[in-house]
Amino acid sequence: MGKGTLIIGASHAGVQCASALRDAGYAERIILVGEDDALPYHRPPLSKSFICAKVSEEDIELKSHAFYTDEQIELKRGLRADSICRETRTVTLSNGEVLDYDNLVLATGSRPRLWRKGEMPGNVHVLRTLADARHIIGALKATDGTVAIVGGGYVGLELAATVRTQFGRDVVIIEASRRLLSRSASPLLSDWVARQHVQAGSRLLLNTPMVGFETSNGVVDAVVLDGQPDVKAGVVILGLGIVPNEELASQAGIRCADGIMVDEFCRTDDPCVYAIGDCARFSVAQVDHTVRLECVQNAHDQARVAAATIAGNPTPYRPVPWFWSDQMGAKLQTVGFLDNTVSSITHGDIENGKGAFFHFDSEKNLCAAETVNNPAIHMQIRRALAAGKKLDQQRFEHEGKLDLKS
Ligand SMILES: Cc1cc2nc3c(=O)[nH]c(=O)nc-3n(C[C@H](O)[C@H](O)[C@H](O)COP(=O)(O)OP(=O)(O)OC[C@H]3O[C@@H](n4cnc5c(N)ncnc54)[C@H](O)[C@@H]3O)c2cc1C
Structure with missing residues (x-):
């Protein structure tokens, strides 16, 4: 037996990669390390059905406990990979444990972009994890008044829709660009989505950059805007986009450029190290620039591509990207x-x-x-x-x- 495959990041990409390795007949050791304490879960419901209690934590588990045992996937939760030593092919975890690998898969995903150096007064939230979702639910229950959503991307808009229609709260959507979804939708769809939110009673402020927060006793009171009156709010949720978790790779000298650079087999410039999902950047035939795809389809498909390569059946990734959003x-x-x-x-x-x-x-x-x-x-x-x-x-x-x- 070799040292097997070590996967860092236990979410959509990491779990799918472990599962696809076993499906491909890979019999070596598989260790899956995740920083989150929770059993790996689906993220999309966090802004949709989970936030309004239509599904439970158990309903959104990616796989049951039994799956990891049955498939002999060693899941290490609540632990962070702190560093990679490529010479010794080892990874050191936050508890000091050192793990060997033959193949290392980085499925470290991304994190929400924060406001100026992480300035986060009380009742200002982001949404990426189950813990974030629990905090938002708590804040919505504990406050009344307006909920301000800063950022008109998909996560912000899904939350705006849920908060408006399921919680009946006043919602203000604040967006710096001239239109909603400017990075991910056509102007036609942007306009349609904007009309739905306005018809549901939300206030929409486009072309309106946020400047900061007004607080009292460390808790947010209002969002301060550029050249417009402040928006009073009891809860503020920031949806300012995401940043790839590439530092683990870049500190080990692996090539990164707003994402960990990979080839069509999801290999980095170290042939023993792969990167998949939100953290990976790559070339595609359809466009003349490299891309990072921030969706479940890409996490799953790249996971299968990396698993096939590791299992000895390399098949290039030719993505037809797709994603969905539920709102209004x-x-x-x-x-x-x-x-x-x-x-x-x-x-x-x-x-x-x-x-x-x-x-x-x-x-x-x-x-x-x-x-x-x-x-x-x-x-x-x-x-x-x-x-x-x-x-x-x-x-x-x-x-x-x-x-x-x-
Ligand atoms: C609220 C919300 C709604 C969404 N809705 C949709 C949708 O409707 N449709 C869609 O297609 N996509 C949606 N997405 C995007 C989708 O969830 C992501 O594209 C997907 O989660 C990417 O999976 P991933 O495994 O690459 O990364 P992630 O899900 O970000 O997982 C990476 C994991 O790695 C862990 N990690 C990072 N660094 C380390 C380290 N050093 N050591 C150990 N662990 C580490 C992190 O804690 C995290 O658990 C949504 C995302 C959010 C947040």
Whole structure:
């Protein structure tokens, strides 16, 4: 027996990698180290069904206790990997324990971007972990008055939707850009989402940078804005984006550039070290810059790619990225890369909550699709793109039922 595979980070990517290794017949030792005390859990429900108590902690576990025992995956919870020594192929943990590896998989994910040097008065929150979600639930119960959401990305907007519709609280969404979801959605979808939030009674402040907080006795009173009156708030939730957890790799001399750089087999510039999920940056054929994909699909797919390589069956990663968001009673699903969009078509009855936005590149081929309550079309497009099909704009130009199977 060798020293086996050591996986750092026990969330979507890390757990999936351990599971995929066993599925691929890998019989060596697998150790999975995670900083979080909780049994690994799904993050997406934290801003949706978990925050309003529609699902429990048990419901959101990624795998049961028995899975780790049955699959002989040694799960070490509540421990941080502090350093990597690539010469001795060892990792030192926060309790002083030193672990050997033949293959090291970094699945360290990302963390919320904080406000100025981490300045966090009482009742100012971020949402990444189960513990964060518990704190937010506690704060919502213990306060009344307005909830301010700073940052109109997906996590902030999902929380805004849940807090407004499930808790009935006054919500103000504060966004520095001219539109919501500016990094991850087309202007068409941004506008649609903005209308839903406003119709539900939330106040939306676009093009409005936050400057700081007003506090009393260390607890937030208001969000201070640039050139506008302060927004009084009992609870503030920051959704300012995320930062990749790359320091463990960069301190070991592994190449990083806003993410741990990997090739199409998820290998870093050290052939024994892999990086997967939110923390990994890589090249894709569809766009001319490297990407980090911040979604469950990418965490799972890269986990399987790294596992296959380690198990001796390397298969390159050719992503067709997709993700979903649930807010305001709508299921929003996006597939593909929006970067190359030169024209777009609106399909279906989007104003009444069911339709799609299709986006085309300069050669009039579909590069991305955003669907609203339309999982069937989302799936058809995902399958077609994954099969390498080109979907030309003409197919989408009629108003009738779409047929993408032929
Ligand atoms: C509230 C919320 C809602 C979301 N909703 C959606 C959605 O609807 N759809 C979607 O596709 N995606 C969604 N996402 C994004 C999705 O959850 C992430 O893309 C996914 O979690 C990435 O998985 P990961 O394993 O790469 O990283 P992470 O989930 O960030 O996990 C990394 C783990 O590594 C641990 N770790 C880091 N450093 C160390 C260390 N040195 N030692 C030990 N452990 C370490 C961390 O504690 C963490 O548990 C959501 C995210 C959040 C926070």
